[in-house]
Amino acid sequence: MSQPLFGGVLTVGSLFWEHTPIRTHWRQTYLKAPATSLEVSVPIRYGRLSPSRSSTHTMIFTHAVETPLGVAKAIPFQTPIGRWEDLWEQALALAAAEGIRKQQPTVITSWAAVGLLINPLALDRNSELVTSLLRSWGDMFLDSAYFHSEDYAWNGGEKSPIDRLGMLQIPWPEALADWDLILATPTRPNLAGAPSPYDISQSMIQAQYFEYFHQNYLHGLRTFQDAEIFAALAQAGIQLPTS
DSSP states (O other): OOOOBOEEEEEOTHHHHOOOHHHHHHHHHHBOOGGGOEEEEEOEEEEEEEGGGTTEEEEEEOOOTTSOOEEEEEEEBSSOBOSHHHHHHHHHHHHHHHTOOSSSOOSBOSSBBOEEEEOTTHHHHOHHHHHHHHHHHHHHHHTOSSOOGGGGSGGGSSOOSBOTTSBBOSOOOGGGTTOOEEEEOOBOOOSSSOOOHHHHHHHHHHHTOOHHHHHHHHTTOBOTTHHHHHHHHHHTTOOOOOO
8 A cells, every 4th residue: 555645835924824714714624733833944035015915025935046045834734645636635725725716626826826845755655646646736737828937936037936847946845854745835926026125114114014024923934034124114113023
């Protein structure tokens, strides 16, 4: 009997901490308790102006080699992945929690896509299942008429954090050595270039909306620019508690 695969979701931003009905249901139904989450080092930064966050900057994955690593949270699935249908169910549930899947069963939309990352060691554990999952996942992305991996890179100036087969182009996190796979949601940057800490602070000040950045920090989700963002806010007379 083939060995099932152990995995989970790599969460950045409000996916980890926001308690909307759909996200609460998703966590309770598909994931283990938040207390089981692990901190992992991944290439993330603020890089997308989000209309749903009062046009302030939200987190994105990046494939730029010069971007220092930030901290995300990995939450394990409640059940292992033993066949394609198990992975597809988890991916659809994540897509729904992210707002990607509204009605049609899909993991791809105009502004984001659920990506897959496989631990290189997983091929040794269950090569048949891993190969089958990779084939089905890649076929799904190749069949999509409106997924273009280059859209996830800034202005064509860096590599995309997700490739044409829907595979995440980030290093496998060292903290997850005993995991086999990860799902995560890269979003499309909608800026010409990387925003500075001043830019990020100004968008919050202009909107008078600080919740997203502040809750990220309080829940341990970090980027390399956080200290400078706090300093820029403080210069404008805004002091956010750090604990």
